[in-house]
Amino acid sequence: MKRNLLMGDQTLFRDPDIFEIDHVPEQFNFRDTQLSELAYAIRPAMAGGRPFNSVLRGLPGTGKTTSVRVLFSEIEQTTKRVLPVYINCKNDRTRVSIFGSIFNRIFGHYPPTTGIAFRKVYNEIGNYLSDSRTVAVVCLDDVNYLMYENRLNDILYVLLRLYEEFPGARLGVIAAVSNMEIDLMTKVDSAVWSVFRPVDIYFPAYGYEEVREILSRRVRCGLYPGAMSGEVLDLITQRTVTAGDLRVGLTIIKESVANAEKAARKEVLAEDVSTSVSAKDIRLRDAIGGLSPEEKKFLAVLAEVVRDSEELPTSGALYEVLNKRLSTGPANFYKRLNKLESMEIISLTPLQGRGQTREISLRYEVEEVLKVL
Template identity: 40%
Template sequence: MADDPEEGMLSWDESVFRDEHVFEIDYVPETFKHRDTQTQNLTYALRPAVRGSRPLNVMVRGPPGTGKTTAVQKLFDEVGTQTSDVRTIRVNCQVNSTRYSVFSRLFEGTFDYEPPSSGISFKKLFGQIADKLVEDDRVLVVALDDVNYLFYENEASDTLYSLLRAHEEYPGAKIGVIVVSSDPTLEVIDELDSRVQSVFRPEEVYFPVYDQPEIVDILDERVRKGFRDGVISRNTVERVADRTAESGDLRVGIDLLRRAGLNAEMRGSRTVEMEDVDAAYEKSKYINLSRSLSGLSDTERALLEVIATNDGGQAGEVYETFHEETALGYTRYSEIVNKLDQLGLIDADYADIEGRGRSRSLSLSYDKEAVLDRLE
């Protein structure tokens, strides 16, 4: 590598990035590519709200990293520029996975301040939200993002029932719901109580995995906005696209570009090379794992660590170790096992054990070291 900065070395105050925020998870692109049909369907469902009526309910499905959250956020931003008579609130159910916490976020979005941390019942919380909507003659559109987490905690039916039946208890309250699920195995309608199924008749909008040309097109735009001219070659971008296509998650590619840029800077290089991409992929490929772990409670993380150290062990044996560490009973243990299985963090498969009948073996869905490193 040359020592002359003019021959490829960065100085201390230089960067390969034009705008590093372009590669961050919360960045909303100005142009939203290859999702025209999905955007049109969402717009169709929300159009009545702009006219002061209750919108159609929507179920948005698709694997992680296919543009679901971005589509909803872009649409909410557009509605906000058109009218002040529609309140749009997106709730991250990975963080807010109970009915009360969901409505706490709705309260905050309605009144622009948080509700009291204690001493207020759900009924009162809900009543204040509904009364405010009726008083202001506003339509509320709620997006339950990552709604699958409400299902994992058995909170989905109660939450949706309260939202969908609001107009019965509070005449004049107009609320529409968008549920967004990233769990391809979750049959949202089938898993809801019959009392909710009878009123939740959503429009369905599906987001498929991006194909290779679409990935290249989207990454090209991020490169133009995020990197300085000449930093990354076409061949290197295509390597990133290949890695992204392997994962099926666009977020892997975007994170990979950022980490590859940081690797280049660590080398003092003005250009991002293949070696930077390959080194970065070892971390970027676990972006879904890191995201799933970030939403786990201390108890859930403790069980996952026990499973990691007893990878492939029988459920009963794993429980004994878990119980020694937490003193929790088998019912709660079983609930957490089911949640970790639904999240795709573990595989809980039944097998015939000689002399013991059928039992579940618990094994990690990811590399053991990758899990343990991220649990620290």
């Protein structure tokens, strides 16, 4: 029999990209209310005015990013006077990188990484918006990743005050948050909030019928006919609804199809349906995917220390190990620790009567973290 190890002889996928998390579906249903609220906030920009700022709140996988992408693509097809800028704060976390991304959208290239002051980048953006009367709409997706070291305040402050220095410059911010425990208002200084004053747009979780319809459409586009029965789709829908995150369903479909292919079946059976995917799992992969190589090494050592300690390690004890193994130094140590906390990978609990000392725990199983790393 002819074997083809790298290119499987047969695949059930008509188009595997359809199941990627960042795929923008052709049909985006069930979010009409949110889309019209967001369109309402952006609309003044279409007439050259300052858009309303907005906050999109909803659990992961409730369509916040997709709503922004849908409207941004409509803007791009309609006018050049509005410049939509999408920023994922998991990747762009500093003032320099966020303004670098805005600069790139305007001028088609990033500012040089060395030898250029932030102020110069800022001035060029401000002058461009002011002179060209282009209105910028900046989406800060997963803005919770900026909630450490006061970065969110700093970045919102600089963005929202641009018009003061550059008369005529107009810019609106869309901030998306997927952690429902976070009340953005309490995280932003009142002086910044008084300029921000966002419209609140809530994205509720999808119900059973909605999830089934969304997944079934994906299956019709992404798999060959007959590859997945209604019963198997019901099973996957049920797991997705229980997990409360559409990304779980998309990942289960991908893995189940791969299992069926491995068993050389032409149809996914109930036994192929992967049971190991959970919303927590996806959150962990997502969070770790947003770490730099140095931060990953830091987390790996931290996880090993947690695994090998009888009690939860303190920040002091952990610092000793990390400094010895990775020459972390105190400033980087606390920066990385705070970042891992903001990404909800670890918890830092203050110890009573011990000043700045914190007790460190992982929010996931140690082995799970090490496996994903």
